[in-house]
Amino acid sequence: MDIFDRRILRALQKDSQRPIAELARDIGLSTSACHRRIKLLEENGLIRGYAAQIDRTALGLKLQVFVEITLSSQAREVLEAFETAVTRFDDILECHLTSGHADYILRVVARDMNDYADIHRECLSRLPNVASMQTIFTLRPVQQWRGYPIRDAD
Known part of the structure; x- marks a missing residue:
């Protein structure tokens, strides 16, 4: 990956709807060279989609929460059963295996507290092998996701 590939990735993370001609001009490439590089970045898996x-x-999803989950065991079959179950619930936006006091952190959004109570009852409480669960309510975002840092090569 060279400087032009990094410029392309930075620009596409900010706005993937820009016309290629405009993108190419801004990063210092011809339109065809820019298009060719984007296709190679897609083929090589650096760009997975738009x-x-x-x-x-x-959308009315005003409540965002993170849920720390500790399982009853660290056995492979317990972890696999939990991870399989998590994928069955659309209300769980993200699930991360973590180190530290919790085994997993989930990200969930809801319309309000009543909606979250329903999600808790119908989704979270049905996850297998959960020993403890702690919900962390976000008050407001301080910094939102802006894309991955794409640094210049040293």
Whole structure:
């Protein structure tokens, strides 16, 4: 990956809807060279797809929570059963295996506290082998996701 590939990735993370001609001009490439590089970045798996950034609050999802999960055991079959179950619930946006006092951290959004109570009852409480669960309510975002840092080569 060279400086032009990094410029392309930075620009696409900010706005993947820009016309290629505009993108190429801004990073100092011809349109065809820029297009060719984007296709190679896609083929090599650096660009996995394109998506719209949706405002969750505009969808009515005003409550965002992180849920720390500790399982009853660290046995492989316990971890696998939990991870399989997590993928069955659309209300669980993200699940990360972690180190530290919790085994997993989940990210969940809900319309309000009543909606979260329903998600807790119908989804989270049905996850297998959970020994303890702690919900952390976010008050407000301080820094939102802006993309991965793409640093210049040393």
